[in-house]
Amino acid sequence: MxxxxxxxxxxxxxxxxxxxxxxxxxxxxxxxxxxxxxxIHQVATEQAVVVVDLDNSSLSRQMIRYADANAQVAIVARANSVTEAKAMIDRDEAKGILLIPEGFRRDLLRGKQVTLGFAGDASYFLIYSAVVRGLTTAGLDVSGQIQLQGLLAHGVLPAAAAKQVAPIALNDVPVFNQGLGxxxxxxxxxxxxxxxxxxxxxxxxxxxxxxxxxxxxxxxxxxxxxxxxxxxxxxxxxxxxxxxxxxxxxxxxxxxxxxxxxxxxxxxxxxxxxxxxxxxxxxxxxxxxxxxxxxxxxxxxxxxxxxxxxxxxxxxxxxxxxxxxxxxxxxxxxxxxxxxxxxxxxxxxxxxxxxxxxxxxxxxxxxxxxxxxxxxxxxx
Amino acid sequence: MRALLRRELRLLKQDNWQLALISYIPLLGFMLLWWLFSAGLPRQLPVAVVDQDHSSVSRMLERSLDASPVNQVISFTSQSEAIAAMRQGDVFAMVTFPYGLRRELLLGQQPQIDIRYNGQFLLVGKLLSSQLSLSLADGLRKLSRQSLIAHGVPAKLVAPHIEPMTTQTTALFNRNTNYVGFLVPPILVALWQLLAMLIFANALNKELKPERWQQSYQVGWWPIIAAKSLIYLPILLLHGQFMLALLYGYLGLPAAQLLWLLPVQLCLLLSVGLWVATIFFLLADSARVISFCTALFAPAFAYMGITFPTAEMPELAKLWRLLMPSSHYMEAQISLVSYGNVALMWQQCAGMAGFLLLLLPAMLLAYKRRPQNVAAGVGEPTS
Known part of the structure; x- marks a missing residue:
């Protein structure tokens, strides 16, 4: 052989x-x-989020619309209290909570800082990061818009106002695996x-x-x-x-x-x-x-x-x-x-x-x- | 029955590998995998910073990057060196402060800071991306504050001016987003399922020797399998409980409830046992039984839905994951440990009842494989 x-x-x-x-x-x-x-579907999208809207104002509804418009978040239900929302998470009916506090619009108009509450189910990290990312982006958008309106009302020129809202632009890009898939x-x-x-x-x-x-x-x-x-x-x-x-x-x-x-x-x-x-x-x-x-x-x-x-x-x-x-x-x-x-x-x-x-x-x-x-x- | 048990123990004593599988391999495996992830919270991840501006602003931003416990700033003088380090995986992200950053900022021209993060190392990349934005935003806030005060805005109004809305983010069930609490439980469950599969398969494969094969049909498979289960099920349950003790006892991961996990673990082991028995009667060859079971159970971790959410899987993957006992188990475990919802846990656990259907093919195959010279009736697996 x-x-x-x-x-x-x-x-x-x-x-x-x-x-x-x-x-x-x-x-x-x-x-x-x-x-x-x-x-093979690459990324996590449309995670179920339940809203607790304690303000019920035009601005809070705008915030909810912005959140729902985000690809990573889907608003699935409204709850009347945090306890109720928490119970939905415990029943696995939602993965995240968006809490809009009472007096949200009023405080913003009066120039007081307000705090939005986000929560995500961190038993699943990809879901958690999608929920937090989606809600954060929506929050930043609404916040930027309010700032812009305020500046315009004070007589700042639109072009200058946009730059004042974000004095430095962050160009945040993933490399190598660009879709983060x-x-x-x-x-x-x-x-x-x-x-x-x-x-x-x-x-x-x-x-x-x-x-x-x-x-x-x-x-x-x-x-x-x-x-x-x-x-x-x-x-x-x-x-x-x-x-x-x-x-x-x-x-x-x-x-x-x-x-x-x-x-x-x-x-x-x-x-x-x-x-x-x-x-x-x-x-x-x-x-x-x-x-x-x-x-x-x-x-x-x-x-x-x-x-x-x-x-x-x-x-x-x-x-x-x-x-x-x-x-x-x-x-x-x-x-x-x-x-x-x-x-x-x-x-x-x-x-x-x-x-x-x-x-x-x-x-x-x-x-x-x-x-x-x-x-x-x-x-x- | 006692004779069968004694026979089983004798067989076990002769098999060094099986002895290892039930004793030190699970302990070593669990500890090793935990040790690997024991850092838990990513800290000091190398980040390249290329400062082309060399101004007070760029230095201040660099300091605020370095102040975050997640980043460890490594300064590079040229961008090409930083890119090379990125490509080699020496740094996971790269921040460039462009030439003229301070000047453009003072002139109100909105300069741009470039952040590149490694998407290939997804976990680190995503984490760094949000951390870098956070720490840069923190540095920028300081700048805005100074300029607002200089413009005569009262200090009390500065914060709402810069940031009318703040957010408070809560990671439910895993407060500090600890990766040990997230990754290690499913990984250990996957390992435990593999161990259960191997132990069952090895125990059944003992009956494949020609003389024992015939004997098994004479005695009947039910008492033989019962004897094997009586020995191995408690041992495997002990491993499962050791795993829980390590995670939720020693490491102190948060757990709403643990008590009810014992019956769920038993259900998982029985489901795995049914799978192994079906494959055993299907192939009846030790190496092939192991190969087939391996092919079936090795990817179980990917299908648990912990790393990648179940809802995003294609339909075929959703069907396949139903065939894995571990996916049902893991959902039941999360229902109990995170949500403390016993009803939901039983609901998830009930999904495992479907594995009882495997009894049919197993019995049918066992009947088909009966040796010819054994009288019918005696050889029936239902005897």
Whole structure:
């Protein structure tokens, strides 16, 4: 058997093994739809808000209309008291409260400061931020208009009045994920992690099924065996990666700022390091049902320690050091910087070199593991 | 029954992984995920400030940015350096004070301050965007105050002049908008559900050895599953209670009510058990059962509706989330912990009754898989 035939045999073993095929082909396809599915409407809009209007004046009604006109807020009901509004929140009929105090219009006309009350259900942060943002914008609009009217009444020219209301303009713009959409935030990192985890599982199940039986995996020296299997999985995952990064990123309209050659250059050590680590990991298993369980339990910690869901500056240092051993960590960050945030190649060089380092390190571990497996089998 | 229980315990003792799953892995997992988010309130997030004006006004605004506990100002001399730092994720936002800021302000020409925040790191970006506006507004208020007083407005009237309307914002059920209270409970519930799924699947997979498979049909599946449940359900409930004790006891997150969560947790575990049993009889292969259950339960967190609201999900996702026991559980938990509304909790919990329908396919599949040489009647799962 030459090298090519070995790789073909290996790929056939993957396809014919139902458990592996289910995880690799089924999993990769299934997850590409299932994970982004809840998020495809991008942002939270029209959150239900209940109004407590204690003033019942023209100005309070204007405030309510402004709030309702905001895309993030929908006024669904009026309550007569805060207690009543609170009861609606407790019955899950509304997510936020807008309280307009008694004497709202009167105080404003008399030039006294008034305070509007906002409340949002902070059990859900996206809802809370939408409610607060929507109500704040509406409040600022009404407030600006009152200021403007006051200034005009005092004889200030309209053009000057507008500038007096806001002496400095704040131009507040999000960058990279400009719509602040949820898929753009979650998908890029998550998809790389899915590739990482399924590759580990595939290698693990394949190895666990083979180590204790004679077979084609004993034919070559451990180093050659490891290299060949890494090659066969990298080949397979080149197609999966092309589907994820090439097709899905377009389909979900995730930021794509890097050039094709840069992405290829980054994915090469990423897949090699992941495959080498997966090979080393697979030599630890005898039972075919274990690799999936281990990878399933590690998925969430790896995702959250990756630094894009929760900022790295807030994660305890020891966890960050430990996580650097996982190929997905430098891989996800490098991909985000390069492809979503448009960094130069120079800027992701540290992660790129780290991936190569991990690749070499895990390759040695894998060779050691396979040698032990071959010796253990020949000893029996 | 006692013999079955003893057999189950013997099987458990031989399986190191299952022992780990019921003992230290949940504890480690819960603690690890909590530790990751333990900072809770984002503080000292790096923000690039490019001061091209170098005036008293720009310095004052920079100081007021730095005064906020959320921002940590890092000064950059050139915009290109700040952009590079943004692209590398070293800073999460960038504020530019343009050349001529003070001059234009004094001339009443409305200068513009540029704020760019990282939308890729959505959570940090949104937080910084509102914090930066707040702290800049605070600095600007100082300027307006001075100019108004200089124009002869009485000090008492200055505040309503600058800001006729103020707002008071209350974050209900999570007063200081602590991310531990928001993120950690659903994450731990997702992990707990995965653990329950794995423990049930491993326990059932024990019966797949050819000799045991036949035996199981002779004894009947009901007593076998009952024995397994008697051992694993209390252990998993203990994990669930440990989770609640960690969150609402030790960490002291606000909770209106906790008592009724025990039966809801039991409902979640039973629903997960029904799912696992159905898949077990469908595939009857240890690695495939685990793979399939994993595919089903791994994305549960995304479907809970905590991070992204349920109402905004497409119809298909709304249907899919009904298949996840954790989405029902999490809604019940919020009804109880946040709202203290027991009736609503039972209403949410009742959604899990639908999982009883899984009994039908499970029993049918179990019947179909009966070994041929076992006499009919003995092999029926209903025996």
């Amino acid at each position: 030459n090298y090519w035939r070995w790789i073909v045999t290996d790929l056939l073993a993957i396809v014919r093994d139902k458990a592996i095929a289910l995880t690799l082909f089924g999993g990769v396809l299934f997850y590409s739809v299932l994970y982004p599915l809840p998020y 949820y898929p753009g935030y979650v998908v890029p990192g998550l998809f790389l992690l899915i590739l990482h985890q399924t590759l580990f599982i595939g290698m693990g199940i394949l190895g666990a099924g083979q180590w204790r039986q004679t077979g084609y995996w004993q034919q070559f020296s451990p180093l050659t065996t490891v290299c060949l299997r890494v090659a066969s999985f990298t080949l397979l995952y080149a197609f999966f990666s092309a589907f994820y990064i090439g097709w899905c990123f377009y389909a979900y309209d995730v930021g794509r700022q890097a050039s094709l050659s840069q992405v290829l250059l980054l994915m090469l050590p990423y897949l090699l390091a992941t495959a080498a680590a997966g090979m080393a990991f697979s030599t630890l298993f005898n039972r075919r049902d274990l690799p999936t369980q281990v990878m399933l339990l590690t998925s969430m910690p790896i995702l959250f320690v990756g630094g894009f869901v929760w900022p790295l500056t807030l994660i305890p240092e020891p966890l960050i050091w430990l996580s650097q051993l996982v190929p997905a960590i430098p891989g996800m960050m490098a991909m985000l910087e390069l492809n979503q945030m448009g960094a130069d190649w120079q800027q992701i060089m540290p992660q790129w070199l780290q991936l190569w380092g991990l690749c070499v390190g895990y390759l040695l571990l894998a060779v050691w593991g396979v040698r032990r497996r071959q010796q253990a089998l020949s000893a029996t």
